[in-house]
Amino acid sequence: xxxxxCISHVPDTTSKINFAEGDTKFxxxxxxxxxxPNDEFGLTRAMWFKEKQGASVDVINVxxxxxxxxxxxxxxxxxxxxxxxxxxxxxxxxxxGELAKVAQDGGYDLIIGGRESxxxxxxxxxxxxxxxxxxxxxxNCIGLEVDGSSVTASREIDGGKESVxxxxxxxxxxxxxxxxxxxxxxxxxxGIMMARQKPLEVVEPSGTAVKSASVQFEKPAPxxxxxxxxxxxxxxxxxxxxxxxxxx
Amino acid sequence: xSVLVYxxxxxxxxxxxxxxVASYGSALAEKMGTGVSxxxxxxxxxxxxxxxxxxxxxxxxxxxxxxxxxxxYAKAIAAAAKQENATVVVLSSSANSKxxxxxxxxxxxxxxxxxxxxxxxxxxxxxxxxxAFTNKAYAFTSISSDIKLVGVSNNSFGVTxxxxxxxxxxxxxxxxxxxxxxxxxxxxxxxxTIADADIVVSGGRGLKGPENWNMVEELAxxxxxxTACSKPVSDMGWRPHSEHVGQTxxxxxxxxxxxxxxxxxxxxxxxxxASKVKVVINTDPEAxxxxxxxxxxxxxxxxxxxxxxxxxxxxxxxx
Numbered sequence: 001x002x003x004x005x006c007i008s009h010v011p012d013t014t015s016k017i018n019f020a021e022g023d024t025k026f027x028x029x030x031x032x033x034x035x036x037p038n039d040e041f042g043l044t045r046a047m048w049f050k051e052k053q054g055a056s057v058d059v060i061n062v063x064x065x066x067x068x069x070x071x072x073x074x075x076x077x078x079x080x081x082x083x084x085x086x087x088x089x090x091x092x093x094x095x096x097g098e099l100a101k102v103a104q105d106g107g108y109d110l111i112i113g114g115r116e117s118x119x120x121x122x123x124x125x126x127x128x129x130x131x132x133x134x135x136x137x138x139x140n141c142i143g144l145e146v147d148g149s150s151v152t153a154s155r156e157i158d159g160g161k162e163s164v165x166x167x168x169x170x171x172x173x174x175x176x177x178x179x180x181x182x183x184x185x186x187x188x189x190x191g192i193m194m195a196r197q198k199p200l201e202v203v204e205p206s207g208t209a210v211k212s213a214s215v216q217f218e219k220p221a222p223x224x225x226x227x228x229x230x231x232x233x234x235x236x237x238x239x240x241x242x243x244x245x246x247x248x
Numbered sequence: 249x250s251v252l253v254y255x256x257x258x259x260x261x262x263x264x265x266x267x268x269v270a271s272y273g274s275a276l277a278e279k280m281g282t283g284v285s286x287x288x289x290x291x292x293x294x295x296x297x298x299x300x301x302x303x304x305x306x307x308x309x310x311x312x313x314x315x316x317x318x319x320x321y322a323k324a325i326a327a328a329a330k331q332e333n334a335t336v337v338v339l340s341s342s343a344n345s346k347x348x349x350x351x352x353x354x355x356x357x358x359x360x361x362x363x364x365x366x367x368x369x370x371x372x373x374x375x376x377x378x379x380a381f382t383n384k385a386y387a388f389t390s391i392s393s394d395i396k397l398v399g400v401s402n403n404s405f406g407v408t409x410x411x412x413x414x415x416x417x418x419x420x421x422x423x424x425x426x427x428x429x430x431x432x433x434x435x436x437x438x439x440x441t442i443a444d445a446d447i448v449v450s451g452g453r454g455l456k457g458p459e460n461w462n463m464v465e466e467l468a469x470x471x472x473x474x475t476a477c478s479k480p481v482s483d484m485g486w487r488p489h490s491e492h493v494g495q496t497x498x499x500x501x502x503x504x505x506x507x508x509x510x511x512x513x514x515x516x517x518x519x520x521x522a523s524k525v526k527v528v529i530n531t532d533p534e535a536x537x538x539x540x541x542x543x544x545x546x547x548x549x550x551x552x553x554x555x556x557x558x559x560x561x562x563x564x565x566x567x
Binding site for chain 2: 011013014017019037038041091092093096118119120121122123124125126127128130131132136137138139140152156157158159160161162163164165166167175176177181182209210211212213214215216217218219220223226227228229230231234235237238240241242245247248
């Protein structure tokens, strides 16, 4: 089985979010970048298929050279090869187009992406890749089993979960649950050393269609101070929630 | 040129999000100087959307659409959009809508903006404000494609009743099977889900153990709320994973979020920040959550929550 794992290069969760150039771009100064958390879960599952079923696992990112350290982290976790499509990520549609082209040309059976990235929260790339490839799409994936080219999976649904089945080619939108948090692979020294020898191919973009642009950003207004209510006076809390906040 | 909204229903009843997207779609259509229709699947009283400004409802009455599968629904909505010459298609932010949205976008070659919280100021550049950086900032996204797909965030636009009526037209899209088949579902019946709830009551490590959750459930009961928990609580198995809310858990966009014994780690806040009003109950006055809260009680949950339950019961009884 040939697996392609899509890796987003995102600011670490604890980063301060600021914008530059007249609030038109995210200010990356001093920001630590990491593999998107949802993608990490999918990558670990891919490693399981590599170890137990002999699958090959490549990782891919659409972005400039600044994303290469994040691709190297994925190689250090155990992927065989990294591919960077050399273009700025402009919107979800364009990124999906570039990924779909590589996925199709490369004959991948299973493409694993994260359900949503923590920076732009588009939540669209894996599904768009599937539609562009004519592949099946399983979103909110919290369990994935492969037997030959038959796939059974578990999805998180509102109020519970559902089991689904399909076949290759398949794109999966993964999240926590596709592996347990305690099973997440982290790069060890050996992995980091080996990552340096693994191929990181830079390919030119196909120049796929861009349908939108984030032209401006805004930080929310600073939050007012919390209104503390005396634990001896909970009637006041109820009154505030009813009369002021109007939520009960 | 027109607006089409996908209005969700469950067991024949429209979900609250249906009225919100209908309200958004109607206001948008007014701005664009055009009309708005809806596509619904097996909804009883389909015409009820007229109250929210929808002129026409395309009603799919087909048992094979009872079970949701994304690709099949996306194709059906795309067919409705093409029939109606829709230039904007509006969806909710439910898990199902988010599942079908990217498939629908590619069918329509449409740019898609998710988590949208307002109408575009100017319909010609179609720039919409959306939540980004996991609720830490806003992005203004301009969609340039001919057909535009908008996913409206829960509880962001609100519901506007206009008192009109809608015509209902039967619509029979291609019903051929989806490439992904559903083998079974495991769902708690009757309980309000975190996604649908107006109020969410959430517990953290401060509650000390799973045996202490009765009061969380009782408080949720009194309020008609969904129950949720922090990540450590689900990691330790005190509560099911389905209750974990936070960055790697479920997002919360309810009107009220009550956090009991939760300190307020950044990943937790990221996931619940879209909720409108946050109430924090914690013994530790230094708990970071108080900085993110609207209202707070510094006190022992084991005395505060039972009292709150009694007082809320009295409040509700007084009408």
